[in-house]
Amino acid sequence: MDSRKKIKIIFLFVIFSGFCVCGLIVRNSIKDRCNDEKARDNFNVAYLSEDLMGLMEHVDEDLDRSKNIFVGKVTGKLQYVFGNAVQKIKVTKVIKTKDGMTSGEDILLSGLYTLDLTTENFKEIYTDTGFMDFMKMGDEYLIFADGKLSKEVSMRQNVYPIHKEAITFKTINLSDKKSHVCKKYIDEDGKAATTKYSQVKGCEIATNSGKVLKKFYQIKHKILKKYGVGS
The missing domain is CATH 1.20.5 (Single alpha-helices involved in coiled-coils or other helix-helix interfaces)
Structure with a gap:
C-alpha cells in the first residue's frame, strides 16, 4: 500500500x-x-386545558382493562433509559393481577414518561407525562400496568409496562397534594400547549384551569374509592 x-x-x-x-x-x-432532577425543571410538559377535559371522561373504564392493578411505594429515583422512564416500585397491595404479582415484591415500572429529543441541538426537551406529575420517592400510588415483560426482553428484570390505553390517571397518588393552576404557558395556534415543568412542579395535574383542577380531584377520588384505597 x-x-x-x-x-x-x-x-x-x-x-x-x-x-x-x-x-x-x-x-x-x-x-x-x-436524569438531573434540577434540569427537569426546564422540561416542556403538556398541560390539560378545558378543551381537553373530555380525555378524563370514562377513564376509569380504560384503567379497569389493565392486566395488573396494585398499590406501590416509590423506592427508586426516576431514570430515563433511551428516552423511556423507569422507576423502582415496591408492591404493597395487589388488587388485580394476570402475572402472579405479589405484595412485597420489587418491580421496575416502565414507560412512565417518554422524551422528545427532536428539537434542534436538543435545546428544548419535551416529556410526555400524561399531564400528571412525576412520581415522588416514598409516596404510595394506585398503579395501572400492562402485562409483565418476559425475562428475555427485560434482561431478567422484573418489569411491568405502564397501562397504555388511558391518557392520564395511570398512576394516582394516594394522598392529595397541594396543586395550583399554572400561570405561564404557551397557548398559540400551531404550537403545542406546553409549560415548563417548574410551573407545575409538585402539582398532581398540569393545567391552566381551575375547572379542570376541580374535575381532576373529583375523578381521582372516585377511582380511589372504586378500588378501596386512599384516604
Whole structure:
C-alpha cells in the first residue's frame, strides 16, 4: 500500500473516531440532563386545558382493562433509559393481577414518561407525562400496568409496562397534594400547549384551569374509592 492510501485511511479513521466520540459525548450529556432532577425543571410538559377535559371522561373504564392493578411505594429515583422512564416500585397491595404479582415484591415500572429529543441541538426537551406529575420517592400510588415483560426482553428484570390505553390517571397518588393552576404557558395556534415543568412542579395535574383542577380531584377520588384505597 502506497503512502497516499495510508494517509487517506488514517485520515478517514480519525474523522470516524471523532464522530463516534462526539456522539458519545452528546448522548451522555443528554442522559445526564434527563436524569438531573434540577434540569427537569426546564422540561416542556403538556398541560390539560378545558378543551381537553373530555380525555378524563370514562377513564376509569380504560384503567379497569389493565392486566395488573396494585398499590406501590416509590423506592427508586426516576431514570430515563433511551428516552423511556423507569422507576423502582415496591408492591404493597395487589388488587388485580394476570402475572402472579405479589405484595412485597420489587418491580421496575416502565414507560412512565417518554422524551422528545427532536428539537434542534436538543435545546428544548419535551416529556410526555400524561399531564400528571412525576412520581415522588416514598409516596404510595394506585398503579395501572400492562402485562409483565418476559425475562428475555427485560434482561431478567422484573418489569411491568405502564397501562397504555388511558391518557392520564395511570398512576394516582394516594394522598392529595397541594396543586395550583399554572400561570405561564404557551397557548398559540400551531404550537403545542406546553409549560415548563417548574410551573407545575409538585402539582398532581398540569393545567391552566381551575375547572379542570376541580374535575381532576373529583375523578381521582372516585377511582380511589372504586378500588378501596386512599384516604
